Amino acid sequence: AQSVSQHNHHVILSEAASLELGCNYSYGGTVNLFWYVQYPGQHLQLLLKYFSGDPLVKGIKGFEAEFIKSKFSFNLRKPSVQWSDTAEYFCAVNYRNTDKLIFGTGTRLQVFP
């Protein structure tokens, strides 16, 4: 079955620390990959996406992600987090035979000043 795994359920960091959130997906052919962020009490917003081309994708707010096809991974990174990055982060995969997005279970990030 098509699935997405986010292994980090809860991450706690201090401001200025570096961040890497893991995302792995099950094989299912060609994929499109997304990271969404959900700030407390708000809806999901797109951080970045990968469809093709350069596997290192830059998104908003200093986030980036790297698609490693051989590892079926699309990890999210940020060199220096801020308190305002406190949120839940969702990885999502679209398998190109469907309109649907398969979401991971999310990673809750808490950043302390």
Place this chain on the structure above:
Amino acid sequence: DARVTQTPRHKVTEMGQEVTMRCQPILGHNTVFWYRQTMMQGLELLAYFRNRAPLDDSGMPKDRFSAEMPDATLATLKIQPSEPRDSAVYFCASGPTGTYEQFFGPGTRLTVL
């Protein structure tokens, strides 16, 4: 700044009552999705439409839930009768066909007493 809108934003009702949630997708978007988010289950896809036609409602409890798109500017999700276990945040999302990106609405927070 085009956005998905949802009404109501909050709904408190008693068990057994009918609940109708509404979504206005972004103009020109051909796909519409309904999700349910809970702490226990995370983000679950309930149903989705392409060009107003229902394509997949396998995630939806058929006995009490129904989803429709009466026209291109309105999607509805109805629960009848509602139960306490239906308490969740219900998100609508829309997207242009072929891009696989989804734009989320602010959600309806439903509480069934």
